[in-house]
Amino acid sequence: MNFKVFYVLQKRCVSTLADEISRHAISKSSRLKKYKELPVSKYGGRHIVTMIPGCGNGPEMMNHIRDIFKFINAPIDFEVVDVESTPTSVKQAIMSIRRNGCCIKGSIERFTSEDEKLYASPNVAIRKKLDLFCSLNICKSYLGVPARYQNIDIVIVRENVEGEYSMLEHQSIPGVVESMKVCTTYNSERIARWTFEFAKKFNRKKISIIHKANIMKLSDGLFLRTIKKVAKEYPNIQVDQMIVDNCCMQIVSDPHQFDILVCPNLYGTILCNVVCGLIGGPSLISAANFGYNCAAFETATRSPESVVAEPDTVSPVALINASIELLFYLGYIEHAKLLRKATSKTVEKDLVRTKDIGGTNSTTEMVEAIKTNISAFNDA
């Protein structure tokens, strides 16, 4: 990735990659929504970022992240917000993220009470309330991690706020439940623009649209048509389409044929998990959720089973990747590059890995190794 352009932008107050792309997307979007721009809090030259530890091994991982951030001297302070499974707690977290502009989060446990349909899944609620319409998952293989396929380099862009996750359900008569999937041109258009701008900036060649428009003719048909319409404005990028079940079959037999995949909500989850499995596990890839003036960074797979594990055994690479994306977003390019270099060296060359990515070390040892590499690169 060529970040020389953005190095210049670092001098500006708000010099964020996604901001750049989002602004370009807004200016080209025919329907302009007026967003009240809250200032991203920066006090005394330091950014404040909300940190939501979440459940399971979240708190332990977040401690490591804080440690690493102190080590690389990034001018970032974390405002830790503990979220319990109550709606007020989630509201407070959302307010904090709105104020600070970005957050790094672990997976939040879902509510068990049957009445609170509004905040049924806190992860989804945060995304919808903050209008984080796009989820970016850069799935890159790490050399030597035991996996079925090596050298995978797929980017999955997933529409984040509507589709199957609209959570509009009702029971018409006892025993018959209807769940609504909503698709709008507005959302499809903005995710399309975001993807094409991303592809243009990072020199990606091909975008594949994943859909099921042969069965869901109106909803996925709308998604497909909208993206194809936007594609006409970017003639240099190759666009093709694929039905989601065929895509799953192809991705399991030959994942190297894909470059960028843009999908609606549910298919994005499925494909993201499949690719994570192909790369070597749930603890390697991060997800970056972008909105117009907010961003949230987390791990790519957030299913409850992948979060609960023994302490000190899970690899921190996913959250470290999330923090690298966070640093790029806030404009701290050098810090981001340093952390990325150190992490790749630790995993690929020094072979210090936890058990789930094919090694025998503990999380703490991995973090220490990363810190050693950071110092080595700093001194060099």
Added chain:
Amino acid sequence: MAAKLIKILGNCQRSPSTGSRFYSSQVRKCTMIPGDGIGPEISQAVQKIFATAKVPIEWETVDVTPVRGPDGKFGIPQAAIDSVNRNKIGLKGPLMTPVGKGHRSLNLALRKEFNLYANVRPCRSLEGYKTLYDNVDVVTIRENTEGEYSGIEHEIVDGVVQSIKLITEEASMRVAEFAFEYTRENKRKKVTAVHKANIMRMSDGLFLRCCRDVAAKFPDIKFEEKYLDTVCLNMVQDPSQYDVLVMPNLYGDIMSDMCAGLVGGLGLTPSGNIGINGALFESVHGTAPDIAGQDKANPTALLLSAVMMLKHMGLVEQARIIETACYETIKEAKYLTGDLGGKAKCSEFTNEICAKISAH
């Protein structure tokens, strides 16, 4: 006098048994729909293999090319529908879906006729065909009538479309019961319900409740519930941890295709659709018009579907013989068709399987 007449008539009329189980001494009629493209040649291959194995089945071949009905619309010929209704069991080859023609798709018509509610797809790694996954032995059972494919969609305002996913207790109970019975009959150990109830709480919640209710009736079979993302993640890392998966329509569609991809593609996977009024077994690959008629086609998918049909009918012994012969032929890798990486013809492959069956 009338009573005597009725008694005589009653004795003359013997209705054939329409149940799905019968004894091997009775010849059973099955509808065979050859299909298009490579359909006819692979159907012939299957019929030849069945004849060699002396399976007591009489094939009734029907053609399903749409004809113009009396009302002017194109439709499936009535003879085909009658045959299928009569025999209650069918084997279908690949069909070409015509684009832009005005007739209802055959799949939809058959699904309605038979009330096909469950789609079963066993995916098993074949020993002679190497993929990156060799320990796959998964059966995906998918609810076939409702869910996301209900087809209820409307445009509310310009630019906003809504699609409805319908889950009913009746359909979920039906498919769950079938799943557990299938597991018991095929001596499998574990049923996993795949869902996304953390997001779609009411709909997948209902499906899950039905599965749990049925699981209570089958205490000898292990039952677990997993989220869809977890299953996807684990399936590509280690497929051996899953046995039988039961799920609603959309997830089933995606998962069954993914599992087919793990074992080598749709050209090797059998598929069966079970209904209230009968069962239809089919091959799910395409018609391959480029190799049609050249004796290059691979009949494995249709053959394994036919084996599934035999098991469903209760002819377990013959099913086992044919299945073993097929697996052994692929394992030996001497006569493999083009799509498996060999150079043999379809007829050579078929003959080899017949030879193995005769040797048994």
